[in-house]
Amino acid sequence: MKLILTALTCVAVLALSADAQDLGPAFRKVGDGIYVQSSREVNSTVGIVLTSEGVVLIDTGQTLVDSRQVAAALRTLTPLPVRFVINTEVHPDHTSGNFVFSPPAVVINHAGAADAMRKADNPGRFANAAPEVKAAADGYRLVTPHIEYHEKMTLQVGERTFELLRLRNAHSEADTAVWLPRERVLFSASVALPKSLNNVRPFVTIADMLAATRMLRALNPDIVVPGHGSPGTTRIFDDSETYYTLLVERVGAMVKAGQSRAQIEKELRMPEYGDWAYQDRMPTNIDAAYRAVTQK
Numbered sequence: 001m002k003l004i005l006t007a008l009t010c011v012a013v014l015a016l017s018a019d020a021q022d023l024g025p026a027f028r029k030v031g032d033g034i035y036v037q038s039s040r041e042v043n044s045t046v047g048i049v050l051t052s053e054g055v056v057l058i059d060t061g062q063t064l065v066d067s068r069q070v071a072a073a074l075r076t077l078t079p080l081p082v083r084f085v086i087n088t089e090v091h092p093d094h095t096s097g098n099f100v101f102s103p104p105a106v107v108i109n110h111a112g113a114a115d116a117m118r119k120a121d122n123p124g125r126f127a128n129a130a131p132e133v134k135a136a137a138d139g140y141r142l143v144t145p146h147i148e149y150h151e152k153m154t155l156q157v158g159e160r161t162f163e164l165l166r167l168r169n170a171h172s173e174a175d176t177a178v179w180l181p182r183e184r185v186l187f188s189a190s191v192a193l194p195k196s197l198n199n200v201r202p203f204v205t206i207a208d209m210l211a212a213t214r215m216l217r218a219l220n221p222d223i224v225v226p227g228h229g230s231p232g233t234t235r236i237f238d239d240s241e242t243y244y245t246l247l248v249e250r251v252g253a254m255v256k257a258g259q260s261r262a263q264i265e266k267e268l269r270m271p272e273y274g275d276w277a278y279q280d281r282m283p284t285n286i287d288a289a290y291r292a293v294t295q296k
């Protein structure tokens, strides 16, 4: 009898610790009961955190195909429901899939998220999407946050603590990093992306981006899961800071030499970062650096 029980316990433990391989190539295990889904290096990441009281998701997929893939993986990982979805920003490549998990999930992001999502929502965008995306969009509706916090919020789910930290003017109208202090895992949103230029929007400032990456680095996480790209370490923040510092320095020197904004955009080169993805975003980076230098 004792042997049978031991055998049954082993089966149960094995079932609970399904490793990322079983879930497919888009999944990685980054900690005990913590997984990350992303089907391409530049795609947005979905954080999957299992707790004794259910699942907490951090974002809901680059496309709705990813959202469905995460939903299928959850069925093999746990019988428990998704309790909360934390959005790290407002853009559709992080939030369109909210409807796949909510209800029952309660969606959370910083104040301003719902407004920005309503303004930008375009349900017609799926009409010309690839057939598999169109199929995955069946039943689509915009699900905006049920809870909008201010500056900081602590969420306790089962044995886990989630600290939600606002990143001000760092990427979108509402950006949230999620810190698991006991596990030392940080979901760092989209302020700094590994080996990738960012789309720096007109309301985002380099000073605020640097303030955000410094605050995140000071948490001293073991694992950093960026909003896009592979999980890594605080090196992601160091690289971003070095990049923006050099960019501001170069733009500053060109402004000082009397060059116009248009001339700078045409002539500025950052060859050290030529292998970073999304070189077409450089004009938005130069714009931010120009604003930083001229205070406009």
Ligand SMILES: [Zn+2]
Binding pocket: 089, 091, 171, 172, 190
């Ligand atoms: Zn974004």
